[in-house]
Amino acid sequence: MRTVNVNLGDKSYDIIIGHDLKKQIVDFIQGQKFSRKALLITDTNIAPLYGEKVQAILNEAGLDAKLAVILAGEQSKSLACAEDLYTQAIQHGLDRKSPIIALGGGVVGDLAGFIAATFMRGVPFIQMPTSLLAQVDSSVGGKVAVNHALGKNLIGAFYQPKAVFMDLDMMKSLPKREIATGLGEVVKYGYIYDKEFYEYLLVHKDEILDLKSEAISHVIARSCEIKADVVSQDEKEAGLRAILNFGHTLAHAIEKETQYKKYNHGEAVAIGMVGVAKISNKLGMIDEKIVTDMEKLLAMFNLPEKAQDCSVENIYADIFHDKKTVNGKVNWVLLEEIGKVCISSNVPEQIVKEAIAEILA
Known part of the structure; x- marks a missing residue:
């Protein structure tokens, strides 16, 4: 296992890279002061592979995590999709200390991060990137956004995650x-x-x-x-x-x-x-x-x-x-x-x- 620290003062966080990170995820969540309600956002490609597995890990850590599944693809990085996720967060009872977890590639991470940055003016955010692209790029650095018809990533924020977990076992399913x-x-x-x-x-x-x-x-x-x-x-x-x-x-x-x-x-x-x-x-x-x-x-x-x-x-x-x-x-x-x-x-x-x-x- 390897750990990379992103040094941003009081917004610093660790990137944990390795195989079978269940213990690290559970230990991290139990060490935080999160509310029990959580939203796990993933897409139609990742949900059948890892959705319920990660949901079970979050539940074991003490969270009541709702699984929210978006359509895979860049078209989901939209304000319309964001509005649907806000609705799911409200209906599930998330509050200001409720974590939002992104499980997927760059689209999921960007969208989930945008939700986390803006829901109740900002709630805790955790990245679990499953694609190589997301692992080396979009999950690191705190850029979150949705697209506009006139351009990509034009509506967004800088919003750092609390942690990033990169489970290399999930790469085995990548085309x-x-x-x-x-x-x-x-x-x-x-x-x-x-x-x-x-x-x-x-x-x-x-x-x-x-x-x-x-x-x-x-x-x-x-x-x-x-x-x-x-x-x-x-x-x-x-x-x-x-x-x-x-x-x-x-x-x-x-x-x-x-x-x-x-x-x-x-x-x-x-x-x-x-x-x-x-x-x-x-x-x-x-x-x-x-x-x-x-x-x-x-x-x-x-x-x-x-x-x-x-x-x-x-x-x-x-x-x-x-x-x-x-x-x-x-x-x-x-x-x-x-x-x-x-x-x-x-x-x-x-x-x-x-x-x-x-x-x-």
Whole structure:
């Protein structure tokens, strides 16, 4: 078992990574001053696999946990779905000390966190991410949100969990595509922060893809350590934390243009990273070899490098609806070298459009 601490003063919490975490979950809950009523939010993919099992663990810990099941998929990250969950929380009798637990991938975590942040102005929140993507990205750092028709994650908050439990046994049920989408975010950490980690991914790619315990636990723990380090320095994205958005401006536009149906988030991030690497190359910041090596690494992890069913003009228009756009200027996270990025809002339109054209199939 490995533990990663997210150091945020009185909002600090631990990420517990390991196999069969029942005892750790029970001990944690019994050590808190939670009310007895709780809401366990999951989706239609996870509920049949782990819903009742986790509900039983929560009950053993002394909670009366209601299981709330949402439809799997990005479409559930909506205000309409949130309203239904508020209703279930009220009907079950949750109060200000009642915990809300997220059991699932990024959609479940983002939505459940948004509910926890806003129900009665904030109730305790616990993350139990089941997908690799959620484990290495959305479950860490306290960003919670729902989508709007005009853009992704536009309605949300910064709201930290009390703890994050990552049971690696739950990864055994993940389809290969879900492993790949998580690796899209994993690769990002190497590029933005840690060249040694990038090199580890190259050397150990086969063990990672086979979910060998030592390799996958290291990948998850190191990804969480990097994100925790960044978040602890800049919780609310005033500066440094923006580097975590590497590839995401283009990714969100690609997701929107394909109605959030064609690409998983990590796949869109992979394409977005290639696009930003191409922008960085066109600006003279990195060699062409870094771009081609990135494309090779992403291909090794079964990730795409080009997007279908998109147009240059639509993608370009969409990036101005992104949260990272301020006063009509896009804050691009650009690559200076492997392990180091910078932020610039002075990227010429022509260069952006050229790079977009090169990542469209």
